[in-house]
Amino acid sequence: MPEPDFIAGLANARRAADSLLVVGIDPDPARLPPVLAGRTDGLFEFCRAIVDATADLVCAFKPQIAYFAAERAEAELEALIDHIHARHPRVPVILDAKRGDIGSTSQQYAREAFERYRADAVTVNPYMGFDAVEPYLEYPGRGVFLLCRTSNPGAADLQNLACDGEALYERVARLACGKWNASGRLGLVVGATAPDELARVRALVGPMPLLVPGIGAQGGDVERTVRAGLSRPDDALLLNSSRAILYAGAGEDFAQAARRAAAATRDQINRAVARRSEND
């Protein structure tokens, strides 16, 4: 049996769900629906219900470890990812952790992500250079998304600085699709809030996976994001929405509300993809 391969798994999931949508799982305990608030298993049940209601609409799930860590809910995160692998084996799990450390410490973080949490891919911060990234790539078949141009307002503080004639984020993109990518399992995080930078990154890196947060609550525009992020049909593009889907409804039917929001977002993305193709 071949090793699991994150890049192939992602393409399969995209085809099966006809979807570029990633649902980000950022469970804020202050925003749990009243029907779950106060229950000791509320956080897990919230996430599980969202996952089960949206799994056929997504190409990946992206749990954000910070929300679990702040709540002492590591066991719930393990259980959630186990649940995804067991019930929705087609759907890859990207653990959003944004770690990055010296090699011996990155080995421990890679154990955390891939052995403890059984993630298929993980987000990593590139500031410390390639030896901080390498330990993750030693796990066969697993993917790594390096932060490139992030979606937050302060992203430009460093990422848009002109470095030896190009922006820092462009340098990261060139390294990630060049000498850092012998494994072929690197991708990049580029925010939907910066469509010009997204188009620039796509032009630099070719079809490599771009994980694009920032549509939904952060205000990124789907149409512009698709135009910028998809230059050819086979480009790997993952559009993440977290809060706009998780908190689409606060009633007892919160999971169905999330499903409706996810379906609407997937369809909106697909319409933008179709228009993108027509214009080519």
Add this chain to the structure above:
Amino acid sequence: MPEPDFIAGLANARRAADSLLVVGIDPDPARLPPVLAGRTDGLFEFCRAIVDATADLVCAFKPQIAYFAAERAEAELEALIDHIHARHPRVPVILDAKRGDIGSTSQQYAREAFERYRADAVTVNPYMGFDAVEPYLEYPGRGVFLLCRTSNPGAADLQNLACDGEALYERVARLACGKWNASGRLGLVVGATAPDELARVRALVGPMPLLVPGIGAQGGDVERTVRAGLSRPDDALLLNSSRAILYAGAGEDFAQAARRAAAATRDQINRAVARRSEND
């Protein structure tokens, strides 16, 4: 009663122990002394014994969260930091986590570091810009060490790029001692393996705390590090050693071996400080 203040606490601890030494707590389960290996409380007891044997010799402890997370040992990390606060209340705890994320997620990481783990300070990655750092600084009195020029071989991949006429790490240093530091509670991480860069950072930032990993197992030279990192007697300088102290002995007297290694390192640092002063 005044709020706890990390900068003042650090200065007090330095004076009380006559020490610039930080002991980094990176408990590798494969390297536990045989007397503890296999015990369910082995990881905690190893760390507790090292802490109790060295607390009067250090100006801070720096637990590395990755080693605990890889072992599902979050409860042990909480217990260890509680133990330090209870038994060694003079000694600040710097949680080495190197997180960094968009503001709403950084709020969760700040809760993790300061509410769950009760750390006095935390290390943070600056790549995402100031709004990724700000949530930590909203906790009164707590400190933040931003990665600036790290100690690993790949550090120069991005950090030494020339950005608008200065190296990226210099830009981070100038931001950290300038407009990012309204709180007065920022410090920087600068590796002992790059003494020229350390001297340059000290020249840029004045007396701000510099946390310097890389002496000991990583090979940084104490004499050169002190010359580079201490330009005036009041400069806040913290020299971290982890593995060379934790694993100084493998016998039943491992904690006493760690104490001897810590004392020798502290004294070596102090001799270098004395020579530095004589030469001024």
